[in-house]
Amino acid sequence: MMRMLFCCRFAGFEATMRASLFITCYNDTLYPETGRAVVRLLERLGVSLDFHPKQTCCGQMHANTGFRGEAFSQAKRFVRLYQDAENVVIPSSSCVAMFRDQYPGLFEELGNEDLRKDFASLLPRVYELSEFLIDRLGVEDVGATFTHRVVYHASCHGVRALHLGERPYKLMAKVRGLDLATLPNVDRCCGFGGTFSVKNAEVSSAMLTVKLQDVLSTRAEYCTALDNSCLMHLGGAMHREYAGMKTIHLAQILASTEADSQTEVAL
């Protein structure tokens, strides 16, 4: 713990950095363990976290399906909720991409000047988890131990919308005991695509099969990513097919310490 505080101070930040956690609608409902891991991780790094009880959804599902009016109302609500947050941390690259890439258009089309101003002011304060760790906290070594072979799935929003680049790899490189496998065709979409997974379920499944072949070929124990949406899709097939691999959000790996005999995992 002292080493972590030292790291934070050395990076030039006060130990009491404050951040507001936007857990995302689907993590709140389906993957609370990811949220618990984020809390554990960030508090270990000396971040003072709060959680706005009124949060619901960023509006991505509606925006991506073409329901712009509905997406707008959710987007507006999000901006209002986090107006005064020092930092907002989101363990989901697709939600951050929604915020950065689609909110401007929605507010341009359906919002007013005040809302656009508030958005502009909030924009630099919103971070995806790995961005928060690397860019805001300035840490790569988060004091994690995870003695397993792991394959990292680079979700499309993270790669192409947020340009996360090396961030997740830098973080994983400092996790003690982590054996990182190389994933063939790492940039290829897993086929989830939100409502695409049900509107075009067959094509989604075909893409999933191909992706799973690459993932399973690494013979890793865990498949990790920065988005539980992709992991829900990959993990759902792994479970159906008795594939012998489990999925786990990267936050949970980073939260895991030597003291853990068993990490919290998503099966």
Next chain:
Amino acid sequence: MNQPVQSRQLTLDRIRAATPSAAKDSSQLAAAYAALPRAYIRHGSLTAQARVELMIQRLREYDAEVVECTPAELPDAITAQLAASGRHRFVAPSGAPPEWMVTSAWKITGLEWTLDHGLDIDEIEKAEGVVTAATCGIADSGTIVLHHSATEGRRVLTLLPDYYLCILRAGQIVETLPEYFNRCQQPPALATYISGPSATADIEMTRIKGVHGPRILVVIVVRDN
């Protein structure tokens, strides 16, 4: 003939309605055009020697045969290539320099060529090979540029025969495509850019060379520098 005029007007009206921020006059248009960003590579950085070598390398990558010679050696080089081709009847553009044809040597080896002073298609079809000059060589892509001048011949001449011998001077070789466009004082009325023999990959992506157009390309690079 009402309809064609109507459609022209209709289309232009629709376009005008769709483009409210169009330039108001030609000088505004030219200014907008001039302001377009062009941060791509405009000039190469290779020496003249390296440029020629790159051109030759690229040509060979396309399975073109390449030989080099000095200006003095050119006529003999041409004779040697044509003799080695196993072919006898060639055509050449009307402006082909007479020095290219070494009459004495040719009589011995049985080579003959006809200059294209309005040949019939049938006669060109019967030719076994063609020899022409070129306008430019672009080393980056191994491209031969023809502007179909009197020394390059009309387009059908370098199309129908199965064997094409191209005479390219080293001084005609540039490194990048923008340099070629820069050199064009006037855009040509006709141009053909050749980057290797014709090819198709339509069957299982297997590259097959020589569908239509010459299947054999030989280039003589004349070291004129």
Next chain:
Amino acid sequence: MSHATPGHVSLDPKFAPTFPQAALIMLRNPQLRKNVAHAIDVIQAKRGKLVVEKTDWQELRSAASEIRFHVLDNLGAYLEQFEARCTAAGGHVHWAADAAEARQIILDLLREENATEVIKIKTMTSAEIQLNPFLQAAGVSVYETDLAEIILQLGDEDPSHIVVPALHINRSQVREIFARTMGLKNLSDDPKELTNAARTYLRQKFLTVPTAISGANFLVAETGTVAVVESEGNGRMCLTLPRTMISLVGIEKVLPRFQDLEVMLQLLARSATGERMNPYTSLWSGVTPGDGPQRFHVVLLDNGRSSILAKTKERQTLKCIRCAACMNTCPVYRQTGGHAYGSVYPGPIGAILTPQLMQMKHAQTLPYASSLCGACYEVCPVKINIPEVLLELRSQVVNQERKQAGRFFDPMYLGLRVANLIFATAWGFHAAQRMGRIGSRFFTRKDGWIHALPSIGGKWTQTRDLRGLPKQTFHQWWAERAKGGK
């Protein structure tokens, strides 16, 4: 009825099945999927190497994007300039407002020539206006001269890609088609032999048919030049041997100046076929005495392009230079091939272009034929933000559809309207979570997972399990922790 592709799908957007329906047919065709994956892997690998080698690739893309935007912004002026220069050089320029008019103009020109045969260079624009069947019905024999197009024509097949249209057909299928239609009983399936068969078959046509039809890759306004980019040489044949040449070109294909080709040509070959430069590029302005066709016509085609031009977000669709890099990289296209899109323009560009050319009256499922992964945008040489346009078109489809009475009870529409209410307030959201937890218990098996769900959920559980809803949401855990003290 095609032979190589069982389960024929119409490529007329007015009659094609929905994308999910068509995709399902294609997904059940292992040969097709293997052929498609092989073809795009080859191009992708070649393209990848050349993009790395071209150190100013991003600068070229930026320049190309700006040049194309500039042209679209000033399309009227540039088209008029092209018309003036082409006419001054001896060409004739015709304007077609729509497909029907373009077909008629071309037929009338052929009738002026008393032409009963034409040779054609591949042009997707002619497929867009369904030219071939129209001409055939009017008594004109149309001979495709691209190897892929011959394969498709003789095999009664449809194109599935805009650059390599027969990529869904393998060599033994080609052998079968050629042997049958060319009467070559001893033909092997060696691609070299097959290509030779095509070469021989076409030679006579090139030398004797006096009228040709082409498309164009680019028009140059400054000089009235037409540019045709090709690999096989059939283009050069058609462009130089006949007496009369008719070029059908979309109005968006014009470039301002001759020099702008220096940007486009560097991008096009690398993107389309993974080469630094394609084997043959032909450029001509009007008519040149003594060289090539002495009668030259350009038919400028609108057919819905001016409507796309009018729309701010969608206008970028018209920047397209038809390189097909988007479909080569698309993980959806990789699984389904082109026919699933029910249009001559498949893949990501097809998903945005086709519904727009149809004035959003048809092909409404195409904007949803994407997981929004963004790979297409990344490779597009002219930087078309295809995901952005897909999202815009999706909202137009929804706005159209939600007005229909029947849609009210459509599970997707109902579900999303309810979800919106749920997300509007914390109490609504939390109540829905509680109800969901209770309701899902019925579907959750002993292993804690859901294996089957009804309605839309069933589309998920067709192939995937879903972990049962946890007893406690994250926000409940947080509240509990706060109460209990840190």
